[in-house]
Amino acid sequence: MNPNNYLILAAILFTIGAFGVVIRRNAIIVFMSVEMMLNAANLAFASAAHTTGSLDGQVIAFFVMVVAAAEVVVGLAIIVTIFRTRRSASIDEANLLKY
Amino acid sequence: MSGESVVFWITGIFAVVGALGMIVSRKAVHSALWVAFAMVNLAILYFTLEAPFLATTQIVVYTGAVMMLFLFVLMIVGVDSSDSLLETLKGQRLLAILFGLAFGALLISAITSTISVRNNGLEVANGDYGGNIQGLAHLIFGRYLLAFEVTSALLITAALGAMVLAHRERWTPRKTHIEMSKERTFSNQVTPLPNPGVLARHNAVDTPALLPDGSPSQASLPVQFRETAQDSDNSKEVTS
Amino acid sequence: MTAALIGLPLFGATVLLLGGRRTNAWGHLFAVAMSASAFFVGVATFVSMLGRSSEDRAVHQHLFDWIAVGSFHVPFDLQVDQLSIAFVLLITGVGTLIHIYSIGYMSHDENRRKFFAYLNLFVAAMLLLVLANNYFLLYVGWEGVGLASYLLISFWQHKPSAAVAGKKAFVVNRVGDVGLSLAVMLMFVTFGTVTFDGVAKEASKGDSTSLKLIGFALLLAACGKSAQFPLQSWLLDAMEGPTPVSALIHAATMVTAGVYLIVRAHAIFDLSETARTAVVVIGAITLLLGAFIGTAKDDIKKGLAGSTMSQIGYMILAAGLGPVGYVFAIFHLLTHGMFKAGLFLGAGSVMHGVNDDVNMRHYGALRTAMKITYVTFGLGFLAIIGIPPFAGFWSKDEIIHAAFGQNIFIGLATLIGAGVTAFYMTRMMAMTFFGEARWEKGVHPHESPLVMTAPMMILAVGSVFGGMALKFLGNIDSWLEPVVGHANPANDVSNTILIPVTLAVVLAGAGYAWVTYGQRPVPVVAPAEVSLLTRAARNDAYGDAINEAVFMRPGLHLTRALVWFDSKGIDGFIAGLAGFIAALSARGRKIQNGYTRSYALTMLGGAALIAFVLFLVRL
């Protein structure tokens, strides 16, 4: 099988994730979409590790998981803070700063 | 079709379905479940890519920990709140589709028009240190040791950030048990407060209990959830 | 020695600005002392220069290497040569006189100390401009005088018009500055150096397109600073500043920086016919435009400002003539510096006497009330319209002569300009000092104190003898020749015919003005409203009506059209450009709509764009 297929799958997932960030209003789903993009990158790394015959890609995927976990914690903490003040998890409601 | 291809096409399609499910679900919980579904499928793909340890970690860390964290937060912000999928920003959806397609098409065309992709496999790399996990260990604690060390700063930051934003400290001394019981005795209600969700449609912490006459009881909620939007919905549904 | 020239006034400005209110008591005297000592250093430099042969007169002083990155090297070096020293003497000489004058003029202003600090700052920056040995450092001085001018125009910031005028000057000047910075960069690319000597040496190696481009960029810069068409609009508004400022900056020195720049960059213009032609055309347009504006203004300072534009037009035109004109451009610049400063100070003195009224229709018959002002102003008047043997005659005549040598139309333009100049200056003279008194109620004109009249007297001496001194005593053409080169105009029209013709035109203009404004009463309000027109007619019924119909109306319409064109057309373009950018900005900021998702969408689009551009390259 053409190893490019994995990369194409990764690209599709990445694009869907980016699309999700752009069209969903719920901040938590937006974060999930970002996670999906990171997962797509991980898939690309794992498949590239396989094709290039080096383990670096797999190692990087681990690092990405760590980073993603830390990012999620920070992001969710921010969301909870905002939720507590505004009683809404909609990302569109944070709209005071503009122009 | 080789076994690898079969696995790829099945799990690959499932992963895409999971991702699409995430962005079209009205309820955040459903989205989360779709994401978990997609991630499990990715984990299977990792097995075919000779990354068993990564696959295991994917399930344990991502589906196990990260998605659970999402679910916890969903509990806080209202588990059954569902979004309208109606777009409120003018032109946003149209442009999103346009840019998304353009971006995806460019990315995929770049990948497909690349021919120099090798397919070396990992036997050699794994063989160097006597196995996949050993090889990973050598890289993490060798070549990437610095990055590994620096990620600790990341984790500390995350923990600290969560503490700073979410941990509430007290500015008055904590009430002693005696004070509390005195207070309770002199208040209107000596009996225990109702639990949230009693007799109500849901049992989430922010759903008030219904009193025998069907009216919601604010007293059943934790202080920070009183007077939220959800109770009125709930009472309406039940009482009408 | 050279560094001291700049250092002294800079020191003065620093002390006054940092010293704050503590220096209120003696600040103005200190500033005068600094300016005067700079003048003495200038004179000393000049004297030592006289002692050397013409090749050795240029002195360089290396201060330090300012910027050196790779092949780009800019020294912080000063140079005094025959051209610079002429400017140094003008700047410090006239500058000191105006400092002295300001002691009296600004004596009631509570911010007098700040005013003197700015004046000192201006003198320092202007000296840096003319003493730099490279275009880069010149640019520093250029920006410095711009800053000082800006501060001084809006000095009376409590008047909104002054603040607006300052802003306008700033914006229009920025357009010119773009020209200078482009020119400097182009020079660096083309010649690999930005020093005057280096550029002059390498100029012949440049291809004609680069030379043309550099020439145009320099011209744009000159237009901005010297208020030449199409960037002239700020100068009239700049009259909102205190009168000494108008005299020093907006008449005698700063506005002539454009002329200096073109003459300094003669190596470029020598080699580019096209660029030179552009300079001449701009000069000719401005000299006519300025003169016509001068005829329509009732505000004495604005009238003089139009005249300044026009006279600088003469200089720019002369500079565009090439080696036949460089010397005369500088010659006229120097004489103009003296008589125009004198005229402005005279105007200031008049305003001082009539409670700061600038409307000439409220003057009249001041010759008895203000004798010294009358005489000094009159001498300046004779100088500017070019009556021999006063200063203006010598320099303007040379320019007219050289212009005829170039092209008959250019020559005619200078000739007409001379006539119009005579008209509006006579009108100004007549309306101010002759006729009947049309003073406002409660105005008691009185002569200004000696501290103000003394500088006027000294400048009047310059207006009388300056031209002769420079021509016969100073031999200005041979003095400047080693720096800018000089050639005698190859002329079909000889001076023996030209001088009488010019004088005739001048006298005709002056005579017409005298008949119109000196012989009959001047309405107190501009004759646009019908009731006043009839009142004017009642006084001198028949002749006046003809006069109105035949001469006044068309003339009035023409000038009005020109003024309209000036304020709406050209000014409108600049304002329109600013408005366009503001509109673009107002429209564009709506994209920043505050929605995070929308920002993410822009990023996604940007990513697609970047990828697209990258692939485009591969196709």
Add this chain to the structure above:
Amino acid sequence: MKTSIEYAALAPIEILLTAGVLSILIEAFVPRIHRRTLQLFLVFGSIVVAFGYLVASATQILNGNASVTGGQTQGIRELAASGSVAIDGPGLFTQGTLLIVAFIGAMLFAERSVDPQGDAFAARASTLPGSEDERQFTAQGWTQTEVWPLFLFAVGGMLLFPVSNDLLTMFVALEVLSLPLYLLAGMARRRRLLSQEASLKYFVLGAFSSAFFLFGSALIYSIAGSVEFGTIATALTNTLQDPILLAGIGLIAVGLLFKVGAVPFHQWTPDVYQGSPTPLVAFMGAGTKIAAFGALFRTFYVAFGGMRWEWRPMMWVVAILTMLIGSILAVTQSDIKRMLAYSSVAHTGFILIALTATSPAGLSSSLFYLLAYGFTTLGLFAVVSIVRDSSGEATHLSQWAGLGKKSPLVASTFALFLFALAGIPLTSGFTAKFAVFAAGVAGGVTPLVIVAVISSAIAAFFYARVVVLMFFTPENENTADVVVPSYFTKVAIAVSATATLVLGIAPQPVLDAVVNAGLFVR
């Protein structure tokens, strides 16, 4: 495989990160009243020690006398930590700049005299805005000393970012520097809703952009088989230069251009600058830009240098958009922090010219530019933080009318910084701009320089507008007051102003230093 981390070479980074950990321990174990003092000692001490160490080792390396790593030596430039980190002239210079910025930034963080309630950060970030809790904590004078460990981690990340020599280390460094900033952005004491919104926007968009960076790295890795810059560079010149590499370069560019605030990835800047606590904006605005440009230059010069003909047109487009949109949109802003944010976008465009020039002069001039810009930004926001009214900082432009009358010294200093941004001669901005433009012209991107000159002319307009407002507009009842700050802010402003002047009048020593800093190690 030999596992080695050359602690000596990485000392500045290690010192800051260790200080961060110690700072956490202080939070955990030291009684509340002693925390601030200890934290300040720790922060300033660690920055000073790191800087001293940096200067010492930089002198050694630049003189070619010693090898601090003892590792892979290439001339006077070296790789450390198994190739994760590059120790070379530009990297050390950037680190030095960052430490200076961090020091001044820390002084602004430490300021607690300008706000009667305490410092610029919320008494407790976890309290609800406007709640009884918030009032009580504020009244009791609590301060959130947790900002210090966050600050130290951010500085540590910034120090690592520009010297990372592989995409993974760079990604980790990017996150280490960003996460604390996301958090700090939401912790303002006043206008907390705006602050939290800024934090959310910064976070969402930042995470979005780093996902792009990561996917780009994956694509590059899929061809090069490594994420190390040297290997990537070799692979780029050896292989077929596939389209996939172009896609990878593009996506990595998205991540890095986001951090420097280039159009069309700039939209977070105005919102975040306006909403975040001002000391943070000063530190972040200067520090992030410096660190991210360091990383951008290293990535595009070292790893992708071989493909510069492919990526230069893309940078052209970005640079032009950045300069024009930054300066045009600034014209109609009415909030001073927002206006400065757009101005920072325009400045990003100017530095991108140096990047696009792809020459040693481009590199050295941008190093100078970043240093000059860092001082100016710190100074500007330091002044913004002391111009206040009863409700906090007075950021609306109308409140600055007549400030020159009220407080001539502060207004003049602010004007000086604005002049530097506008590039008026004898300020650092002029020298910096000219060096960059000259490098651009010499590097064959003259049209970009012309666009830059035009946009600086536009930009001069709105800088002048503020100056006019301060000096030539009468005071009114809205005019803000200037609060007398403690020595922290006073010294910060004085140092920034001095540096702005010195770099304009006698920039030669620094110019020599950036030229001597030489090139990146490969």
